[in-house]
Amino acid sequence: HGKPDYAATEKASHFKPIAYPKPDGVLTFDRLSSVFLSNTNHEEDQPVHLKVKDENLQKSSEYVDFAGLSARYCPAGVYEWIDADGNSVPADADRKPGDNVRFQINAQNCVHCKTCDIKDPNQNINWTVPQGGEGPVYSVM
Numbered sequence: 071h072g073k074p075d076y077a078a079t080e081k082a083s084h085f086k087p088i089a090y091p092k093p094d095g096v097l098t099f100d101r102l103s104s105v106f107l108s109n110t111n112h113e114e115d116q117p118v119h120l121k122v123k124d125e126n127l128q129k130s131s132e133y134v135d136f137a138g139l140s141a142r143y144c145p146a147g148v149y150e151w152i153d154a155d156g157n158s159v160p161a162d163a164d165r166k167p168g169d170n171v172r173f174q175i176n177a178q179n180c181v182h183c184k185t186c187d188i189k190d191p192n193q194n195i196n197w198t199v200p201q202g203g204e205g206p207v208y209s210v211m
Contacts, residue, residue, distance in 0.1 A: 079191040082137035087162045101147040105179050108146075112200060118177045119200040120148065120186065127194050128173050134165050136191055143189045146179045 071078055093100045122128050132140060133151055140149035142161060151159040154170040186195040 075188050076191050076193055079136070079139070079189065081135045082139070083135075087137075089162070101145065102179070105146045105181060108181050110146075110179070110181050112178045112180070116201045118175060119198045120175050120177050120180065121196045121198065122173065122175070123194050123196060125173065127192055129171070130167060131192050132190070132194065133169070133171065133173070134167050137161070137165055138163075140186065140190065140195070143185055145183060145185065146181045148176050148179045149186070149195075150174050150176065 091098075093103075132138065138151045138159060138161065141147075141151060141158075150173075151171045152174050153159055159165075159169075159171060180200075182197075182200070184197050187197040
């Protein structure tokens, strides 16, 4: 389409939220079960290989303008927005600039697909090679 994928991403206000059905455990599965099957391994004390350049930009744009897009484009549930009570903010939540939320990176779930490098509309998340080169171990392929 003539431009990078992140540049083609439009703000959430241009779209209606999609209500996805819950995984049935037969044909469709939840993300964390699928991450488990990837056999991804990260050492407990290794440095986080996913870096946010500007936390304020992440909240003002990615959270508000793009409705927390990172929590949906990541196939492994690495990114989530957490409210003041410690709960994950649902995809269909009304998001305002003054919300008391924080951006959480669950780097141990990363399957190294680099979607965040490709899709992040602000190019604010930097994926780097993990220490030790850990990642998916697809033993039956």
